Amino acid sequence: MKKALITGITGQDGSYLAELLLSKGYEVHGIIRRASTFNTDRIDHLYKDPHVNDVRLFLHYGDLTDAVQLVKLLYKLQPDEIYNLGAQSHVRVSFDVAEYTGDVVGLGAQRILEAIREAGLVKKVRYYQASSSEMFGKVQAVPQTETTPFWPRSPYGCAKLYAHWLTVNYRESYGLHASSGILFNHESPRRGETFVTRKITRAATRIKAGIQDTLYMGNLDARRDWGYAKEYVEMMWLMLQQDKPDDYVVATNETHSVKEFIEETFGLLDLDWRRFVKYDARYERPAEVDLLIGDPAKAQRQLGWEPKVRFKELVKIMVEHDLALARREAQIASLV
């Protein structure tokens, strides 16, 4: 049985990846952070009491800022694959907590890579780094490919770039099987509620259910290449199944503005978005990434991967999920 370790297992991608690996027969280990409230909502359906038989999901306390614990875990677990998905992943927030973001996102990757060496796993383990289209930042070329020059526009983007080049460097320096997935924005009903797509689908469906009346937004002109998270985690796994490690752009090759996402969402709900959406400067960023559109030709060619869920279907999946949620909320509100 193959053994995988996932950092960021409680996040959107971590939860889908854990599902995928369990379905493939893996023993899955995840690092979770201690919090005063439970933060395992997205993986609770996968968790089994460790006292019963046939348990294949195990959770360990740890943190990407805690090098000693990372080394101890790698020694103990001796995983075949490591997926480094843990991050302070909010771009706007990274301007507020810049140092912390650099610590977790940039040095966090370094700590794991060093832990791999320290635990003597360089020849055994395969490493996946969650790189980001935010590394492209200021537009240098469209569509963006693996060879487009990087120009990050936030502390988050800079930290991801550091982690990305470290991944390349450990591959070149030590022969580590280390791959970077340069993933463009990917969304789902499990997306955090402060990222733009989920913020929109949550608000619009709550407006439809009569429990919210306004949605405050920042820059509506930014354009993103939005795909479906559940599909994108398959790519992470595929990269680690290749004989040779490499870096791949994962995207849909389609771009839409935030305004188009709003129009599509409110349109599905028969609502006129102009009545409900208001501007609030607090959601603007000191520097913006204006246009992202990725060319996944290399992934298609070498990994045989093609995105299936496109923009309209993605919006529909999220709206249907959030409408059911908003109706439950409205029902509860009417009882109290």
Ligand code: NDP
């Ligand atoms: P989420 O924000 O949903 O999840 C982030 C995960 O990282 C959570 O499990 C979180 O734990 C964990 N985490 C945060 N800080 C630490 C820390 N100090 N130590 C250990 N774990 C920590 O992100 P996504 O699932 O959307 O993204 C997964 C990865 O992919 C991230 O690295 C992200 O930057 C990157 N990425 C995401 C894209 C996207 O569009 N979704 C696109 C490209 C890259 P907790 O639950 O305790 O907060």
Ligand code: GDR
């Ligand atoms: P992004 O995602 O910064 O691309 O990073 P986000 O959904 O936060 O923003 C997308 C675009 O929408 C604009 N925007 C707003 N964004 C938020 N969050 N809230 C608002 O009210 C709002 N109004 C307009 C933003 O300015 C931006 O242009 C995501 C994260 O998942 C990263 O971790 C990941 O690496 C990249 O995607 C690829």
